[in-house]
Amino acid sequence: MDAKREAATRIVSRLRSEGFPAYLVGGCVRDMVMGREPKDYDVTTGATPTQVVEIFPDALTVGAQFGVVIVPHEAGNVEVATFRSDGVYTDGRHPREVRYAQTPQEDVQRRDFTVNGLLYDPLSDQVLDYVGGQADIRAHRLRTIGDPVDRFSEDRLRMLRAVRFTARLGFKLDAAVLAAIRQLAPQIHAVSAERMRDEIVKILTEGPARTGFELLDQAGLLVEVLPEIKRLQGVQQPPQFHPEGDVWIHTLMMLEGLRQPTSTLALGVLLHDVGKPPTFTIRERIRFDTHVEVGAKMAEEICGRLRISKREAERIAELVRHHLRFKDFPNMKRSTQLRFIRMEGFEEHLELHRLDCLSSHGNLTNYEMTRRMLEETPKEDVKPVPLLSGDDLIAQGYAPGPIYKSILQAVEDAQLEARIHNHTEALRLVKEQFPVNRR
Numbered sequence: 001m002d003a004k005r006e007a008a009t010r011i012v013s014r015l016r017s018e019g020f021p022a023y024l025v026g027g028c029v030r031d032m033v034m035g036r037e038p039k040d041y042d043v044t045t046g047a048t049p050t051q052v053v054e055i056f057p058d059a060l061t062v063g064a065q066f067g068v069v070i071v072p073h074e075a076g077n078v079e080v081a082t083f084r085s086d087g088v089y090t091d092g093r094h095p096r097e098v099r100y101a102q103t104p105q106e107d108v109q110r111r112d113f114t115v116n117g118l119l120y121d122p123l124s125d126q127v128l129d130y131v132g133g134q135a136d137i138r139a140h141r142l143r144t145i146g147d148p149v150d151r152f153s154e155d156r157l158r159m160l161r162a163v164r165f166t167a168r169l170g171f172k173l174d175a176a177v178l179a180a181i182r183q184l185a186p187q188i189h190a191v192s193a194e195r196m197r198d199e200i201v202k203i204l205t206e207g208p209a210r211t212g213f214e215l216l217d218q219a220g221l222l223v224e225v226l227p228e229i230k231r232l233q234g235v236q237q238p239p240q241f242h243p244e245g246d247v248w249i250h251t252l253m254m255l256e257g258l259r260q261p262t263s264t265l266a267l268g269v270l271l272h273d274v275g276k277p278p279t280f281t282i283r284e285r286i287r288f289d290t291h292v293e294v295g296a297k298m299a300e301e302i303c304g305r306l307r308i309s310k311r312e313a314e315r316i317a318e319l320v321r322h323h324l325r326f327k328d329f330p331n332m333k334r335s336t337q338l339r340f341i342r343m344e345g346f347e348e349h350l351e352l353h354r355l356d357c358l359s360s361h362g363n364l365t366n367y368e369m370t371r372r373m374l375e376e377t378p379k380e381d382v383k384p385v386p387l388l389s390g391d392d393l394i395a396q397g398y399a400p401g402p403i404y405k406s407i408l409q410a411v412e413d414a415q416l417e418a419r420i421h422n423h424t425e426a427l428r429l430v431k432e433q434f435p436v437n438r439r
Contacts, residue, residue, distance in 0.1 A: 011078055021045060024041055025107075040078075042081065045082060049082060056071045059072070084110065113144055113145065114144070140172060141171055142171045143177060149184065159185065164212060167212035178219060232276070247276050247277070251270065254272075272323050274298050275288070276295070296317045303316055322343070337370075338373075338377070388407075388423065388426045
């Protein structure tokens with residue numbers, strides 16, 4: 001038994017010893033039934049938050065108004081929720097009131113999907129199933145507890161969660177669930193950008209991302225949450241470079257190749273060709289002139305809309321902006337190559353390029369060349385200690401100004417290309433190439 005499960009079991013045991021019913025609940029039980037290792041363990045109990053805190057004085061009461069407290073443990077915090085029966089939902093997210101329930105049977109009726117409504121008694125090693133979750137697991141089917149329109153109307157985010165769980169678990173959406181999502185998809189905008197962002201990132205990173213995005217489209221959610229991605233469909237590409245088909249198919253193939261990606265890489269892959277639809281033209285052949293620049297700008301706007309952090313948004317936009325540079329890598333000066341591979345997060349740029357090649361023409365020549373340079377070049381050669389500084393230029397009589405940037409870059413170029421090796425050689429180069437603009 002792993003440490004997290006042991007901690008949750010101890011909490012259940014302690015609550016039972018105090019006279020309160022308690023069980024493991026939710027995703028952890030689903031994963032155990034499916035033979036998977038749960039990431040976290042949650043507990044549901046008949047004890048109120050006040051009673052839980054009396055038993056566990058160090059418990060955190062951040063969500064106590066919703067009947068939830070957090071019991072800290074060195075192996076990982078455990079969420080302990082009181083049996084409850086939610087009242088009417090008025091804002092598409094929160095119930096107007098939270099009523100405590102008396103039994104676990106009542107509690108599970110408020111949950112979203114049958115596979116997440118299972119209970120487990122770790123003391124008797126029994127699964128309690130009041131919603132048909134085990135049958136749905138055997139059938140590889142995602143079904144809501146109760147009427148799907150009601151469940152999704154209570155919390156519209158559940159529509160995105162349905163897609164995520166269906167993809168991640170390898171299930172199929174129940175027909176009634178799919179119909180309900182299609183009916184209510186336009187209402188997804190009632191969900192905050194932050195909550196939508198989190199689900200989209202999970203669909204991309206928990207995998208399989210391609211299946212998740214095909215389901216988003218099938219359910220009518222893609223056009224609502226990411227209309228720019230929906231517009232990739234039907235945008236044809238030059239067959240000599242993209243025999244796989246349109247931009248949508250190309251992007252899906254890249255998503256299919258993701259393996260435990262960072263959120264920035266996953267979003268970079270998703271958005272890398274987002275600038276193609278607005279730049280599509282036919283002149284002798286299909287062209288997408290300036291699609292990289294247009295796409296980077298669009299990526300910034302999409303990241304802003306989804307409330308992605310500034311740092312992550314900048315990385316995602318950079319992935320879009322630079323993804324075509326690899327085609328010129330063999331013809332770059334060595335100094336340009338080294339500056340390219342020392343970009344922050346370059347491993348993500350390289351992986352995006354690999355996926356881009358494999359999902360189109362299949363030629364990995366430039367990828368292999370770049371990867372070898374990255375692996376074989378010592379770090380001190382990729383970013384060497386500067387041979388000159390601004391103070392050195394002042395000492396040589398150069399007036400401070402924009403010229404400094406050009407001078408120092410020329411010196412670094414020569415250093416990266418091994419044409420100069422020390423301070424004296426750097427000064428000689430400056431005097432030869434920049435004889436003007438002296439005081």
